[in-house]
Amino acid sequence: MxxxxxxxxxxxxxxxxxxxxxxxxxxxxxxxxxxxxxxxxxxxxxxxxxxxxxxxxxxxxxxxxxxxxxxxxxxxxxxxxxxxxxxxxxxxxxxxxxxxxxxxxxxxxxxxxxxxxxxxxxxxxxxxxxxxxxxxxxxxxxxxxxxxxxxxxxxxxxxxxxxxxxxxxxxxxxxxxxxxASDAEPALVPARRAARATWLARDLTATPSSVKDPAWLADRARTLASAAGLDVRVLGPRELEGQGFGGILAVGGGSSRPPRLVVVSHEPDAAAGEAPRHVVVVGKGITFDTGGLSLKPRAAMAPMKTDMAGAAVALAAVLGAAEAGSPLRVTALLPLAENHLGASSYRPGDVLRLHGGTTVEVANTDAEGRLVLADALDHAVRELAPDVLVDVATLTGAAAVGLGRGHAALYATDEALARTVEAAAARTGEAVWRMPLVADYAEALASDVAALRNVPARPPGGGSITAALFLREFTGGLPWVHLDIAGPARSSGNRHEVVEGATGFGARLLLEVLDLLS
Missing domain, CATH: 3.40.220.10 (Leucine Aminopeptidase, subunit E, domain 1)
Incomplete structure (x- = not known):
């Protein structure tokens, strides 16, 4: 791995x-x-x-x-x-x-x-x-x-x-x-697996964007998945257009390096009895984020090679599940795009038609992560029949402001699933903090010209919450967890097991979640 x-x-x-x-x-x-x-x-x-x-x-x-x-x-x-x-x-x-x-x-x-x-x-x-x-x-x-x-x-x-x-x-x-008195080897097997997954997520996230475009990351995913014996499919621009992935195409449209969608699947060994539960993990894969026409400030743009940390974690999780021989079906969806400036960049005021037909008014092209995630989540609901839906993303600066660099923001529509994630966080030390899906904030996402706006016209505050509410619209009522890792995905220095730069946060957490769900 x-x-x-x-x-x-x-x-x-x-x-x-x-x-x-x-x-x-x-x-x-x-x-x-x-x-x-x-x-x-x-x-x-x-x-x-x-x-x-x-x-x-x-x-x-x-x-x-x-x-x-x-x-x-x-x-x-x-x-x-x-x-x-x-x-x-x-x-x-x-x-x-x-x-x-x-x-x-x-x-x-x-x-x-x-x-x-x-x-x-x-x-x-x-x-x-x-x-x-x-x-x-x-x-x-x-x-x-x-x-x-x-x-x-x-x-x-x-x-x-x-x-x-x-x-x-x-x-x-x-x-x-x-x-x-005791043999340590049985305890070392999951430790090595968790560390391998984290190292992989760190390596991919730390790769410079001059190397790491959507095609490169898709090829790395294909190589790693094939070596592990997993099924892998890569959708290029033509397939994305034919299947209606309007969010991924719009976000990636301003770059000369076109987007991809990668699907990596672990199927457990066949066994008699009930069909295995299916967990789909969607990881945000923005290989570089300028903010698009809603251009980021210089200092905020510098670390944006790491804006695909969620995709790296999702890939590491499905590979780790395969290595462990997980009895679950696990699928990773990696929507990959470069949010760039160009003659074909999408604009504030545009109305996009996302996968499944939902229309979205673009108010800020720097709120691109929720658009590519929405496409992938809708695809998962309509085509993959998951029992559990998870997404992981460096989604909002608001999550980092509210929780700092030590905790991910956890949102969930299912109490048992939320408790499972919290238990996994306690075991791994990758800390999460449960956040509310405030019903009153949902109306802020209403649009006069589309079904939704990608950011509120009159923000009620809680930018991480409104982003989660936007994503919830594409989860089909399934048990769903959203992890906003914008804070802990990056570190300014070494501290305990966390390293400077890309931390790989979430890889160990998701592997533990999968173990607890097995």
Missing amino acids: ARDLPEVVGALGDLPGCTFLTDDDVSAVVVAVAPAPEPGEGAQPRAGTVDASALYHVDLGEMAERHGLEGAAGDAAVVDLPRPHRGASESFPWADLPRRIVLLGVGDGSTADLRRAGAALARRTAGLERVVSVATAGAPADGVRAFAEGYLLAAYRPERWSGSPDSRPAPAEQLVLLDP
Whole structure:
């Protein structure tokens, strides 16, 4: 699905019996510390710390205190032990052991804290060969999974398009999770799958728009889907026109690089009994957004290569579902267009006829995402017979203003489905906040010349809400979830498992939703 991940493996055993600690390629040993029960007592040793202290003949608790560690999740100190002076008559007790010890804060041991600890470890051990960790010894399976996910997510480095190699140190070549009592491998399988999906979404989203036009992204989707054995169809301009995709065609009409619609389908293995539930995921795929004739300000336009993050997440989700052998039918719809300026750009005041015949008055050409999503949602309802409909999009600046960069705005027409998404968010750490579909705001989308306006004539406020209400008109009354990821899809810096730039937010969340719906 994506580039090769760093290797994370599980191993049974404990530090005193760990025969490969004397191997030359083991660069570091990782032990856990946690906050003291009472203030002022300093960080407290956790899993493996006592064994490591006995092996090295060093008081690691005292060492953590000297480095100012309090044991909070993500606290870390790397201790390089000295070599004996040449000619010394006696060697140190750690002469045959790795000379680097990582003291790693694991907080309260919750999945959230272990995910942060794993992320901190990835950044503090970059450039090493093999790292042996006992920080998750005794942790439950979901804690081991969270730790591994955090490590793999923070180990991501974006591909460079300048032609020069990335000079930053690569993550450790192998992380070994050592536990004397349990096998970590079953927990690592979903962690790797979630990380692969996120890496793929990040890679696609971070690709420059000079490379990433609708045709390029459609070809990447075809290549990835075909390699996974999935059915894939790509509709070009002629097919889009013949089937009435007026929104996608209008938005992409101002660009010399025409639009596409990609359909990727995972069909589960045939089994006796009821037909599997069908989940359709629609992802907004604007490969670059100038705002069209309603031109964006310069600063707002700069990050718009990421305006197809929803399509990248939807593609990653269907590929991840196939990798997991999901019993659900899962279809990803990727409406792809470049919202550009040109002689054939659509205009404010135009009336578009979208898929299915609904007419829409264009009031703002920079509210293009809802137009391409509306086409795809209507196509899903009329042609694909879904049981559950999900869309994910960097849709509105209002969502980012209201919720910041840490939460996606969640809208839903089905309470059970909303609770499923919220449960998935709690498990993955990809946070959502339930927003209301305010009935009184719907009248603001009325038009004098069409069935709907794409933005209100007299905005009631709540721009993310009115955008969601617009999309709801095309969902056919089906159980539907809308995720506005305009805030968390992009990050201005590294923080825990989130990386600077394209974050891939939503890929892990949707994979967890699919697991919970199975």
